[in-house]
């Protein structure tokens with residue numbers, strides 16, 4: 001069971017106002033003292049105060065003769081096959097598709113699925129089994145064209161459950177999932193009158209009893225269609241039961257979840273504290289309602305993914321990769337009025353590097369206020385150097401808030417991308433057999449997505465457990481075992497301290513000693529978080545950190561004050577933290593500061609001094625099935641091998657066949673190493689935009705400061721194509737060549753050319769790094785010089 005606790009002053013104030021209004025306006029009228037006809041009309045009036053989301057279209061229709069309405073996202077193709085059948089609440093006597101538009105609209109918008117809200121027949125004119133017959137007919141009609149999720153609230157939740165049971169009995173294909181919101185799944189009156197629920201804003205025992213009598217029309221209340229909670233629930237599809245604690249039906253939600261679990265159904269119980277019956281109707285006003293609908297969305301889309309079949313679709317833009325830059329691009333495309341895009345992500349979740357890098361201790365190495373987008377500050381960071389799970393939550397939250405789940409296809413790896421010069425379209429295939437066509441192609445996979453394994457003889461013969469830091473498997477036990485870590489870069493410096501606490505013996509294999517500066521981390525307290533809600537404060541903190549990091553760029557210039565300060569700090573940090581002279585000697589770098597990424601850590605050196613930790617500086621000769629042999633002939637037995645050996649940033653996009661003009665592939669174009677214009681566009685590959693492409697990495701600041709202008713650059717290019725009625729835009733080859741010649745001459749002789757790192761190719765060419773200040777890059781990139789481009 002997952003319990004969610006709404007927070008925030010605004011949320012509490014709005015919730016208080018809504019609860020009082022509902023009690024006054026609705027609970028008093030939903031009572032047997034008023035005729036059903038009046039209750040229906042009154043509910044229709046009150047429902048007009050709920051907020052229907054923008055960007056959806058509603059169309060009256062019938063399904064198998066049953067009326068209802070289609071609710072769809074505007075101007076966008078669904079990215080997943082399937083649909084959602086919605087059964088509204090209202091105690092089987094009142095309510096309609098119209099009264100629930102705020103909820104069906106959000107479900108359509110957030111999931112991207114077409115939603116059919118059914119106007120099933122109501123009691124007392126049409127007692128049971130009319131509603132069930134209508135739901136079955138509508139489901140069967142929808143199911144003919146793909147998998148269906150059935151969702152319903154209150155009586156609609158009970159009806160959804162009864163429909164799933166009836167389908168099982170009839171041998172029909174089951175729904176892909178059930179979403180049951182505060183379901184009324186048991187009409188049998190309790191032996192004693194239940195105590196009133198003080199927070200209940202809508203329902204009363206008198207009304208529920210009266211409506212159940214009208215629906216049952218003399219039939220037993222134990223019947224499955226009235227009380228599906230009491231039926232045999234085996235064989236039902238994955239089910240999400242969602243409710244609030246302040247409602248009469250809260251105990252029923254708990255009982256239903258328990259019954260489903262007892263029947264081996266994959267049931268998830270999702271409870272929001274302090275919320276009333278079907279609070280999800282107040283999306284747009286209550287954040288807790290939107291959050292609950294996002295959880296319904298995630299559940300529905302995950303369930304539908306299991307039923308996926310290859311699809312063909314057309315979009316304006318295909319985005320490859322759902323990391324920071326993919327998310328930023330998607331949000332800004334929406335802001336620019338482009339809604340028909342799809343994000344393809346090979347992993348089962350979004351986050352990119354923050355989905356992959358979940359090793360113990362993973363965190364960002366720049367302060368979190370600069371590791372959030374300028375347009376989406378995060379007041380909830382719990383520490384200055386946020387952890388990987390916290391960053392992934394920020395990304396998930398951003399994606400949900402901007403409705404990106406509806407655009408996201410997970411577990412989908414792009415295999416081929418081919419440009420058609422005559423039409424100006426990209427054609428794609430994926431490993432699932434999907435085919436897509438789009439005008440624009442955004443590659444947002446970043447430079448650090450391909451893990452690099454060490455090229456050491458015998459690696460494959462090692463029979464112990466083997467992990468790469470970027471493909472972590474948390475199920476591998478480390479406690480008390482012999483663990484080896486290869487590498488002492490940024491990643492290793494983060495994972496060694498927590499692993500040193502756990503491992504029996506930890507051998508750290510260092511090839512090169514690195515520069516380490518203290519990490520000024522601290523926990524953000526309640527005051528920090530309260531202030532962070534105040535935009536001028538949040539902007540001020542972000543600006544200050546940006547300037548501090550920018551100052552750090554000066555540290556790469558020989559003789560600068562910044563460099564002198566950094567060298568002194570590094571030496572003091574080392575001598576203060578490393579007490580053993582011999583160890584200190586081994587940890588003293590021999591290459592110029594800044595040539596490789598500087599490590600910011602205050603716990604790496606102390607971890608190396610622990611008695612169960614050995615720093616091995618003798619080179620590795622080979623692996624044996626059970627250990628590592630160093631060049632001095634000594635073998636260390638190893639249970640678990642952890643390679644923190646970094647990434648291949650040179651063979652960018654090597655796992656996708658990208659073909660541009662004249663049949664040239666990206667690998668051919670980049671035979672001498674990757675290069676692009678400002679790291680964004682590549683000559684011969686029109687309408688394609690790289691995010692964090694070649695020569696855009698930084699050694700001193702947050703990559704997000706580079707992503708935002710890159711996104712704007714790409715969007716300006718797209719707008720130029722559209723405005724001029726063109727088919728494509730491509731950077732002129734001579735412009736790209738001149739740009740890279742200037743870049744490489746600046747990099748020659750720079751600090752980064754004086755050692756080996758992931759910034760450089762084997763021949764020494766620096767392909768990853770931008771040499772200047774952030775300001776310089778932003779100014780050059782923010783608005784493209786269209787004379788550098790060819791528009792066709």
Ligand code: NAP
Nearest residue numbers: 363364365454455487488489490491511512597644645646
């Ligand atoms: P890395 O900086 O490339 O470090 C790889 C380490 O593995 C180095 O110590 C390297 O030694 C060692 N290594 C590689 N092959 C080896 C071999 N065959 N034998 C022995 N040692 C070997 O990789 P990383 O630590 O994963 O960091 C990569 C980048 O990711 C960083 O520069 C940073 O930009 C980013 N990163 C960011 C964060 C963050 O918080 N934002 C966190 C982690 C990483 P040599 O130095 O001798 O080559």
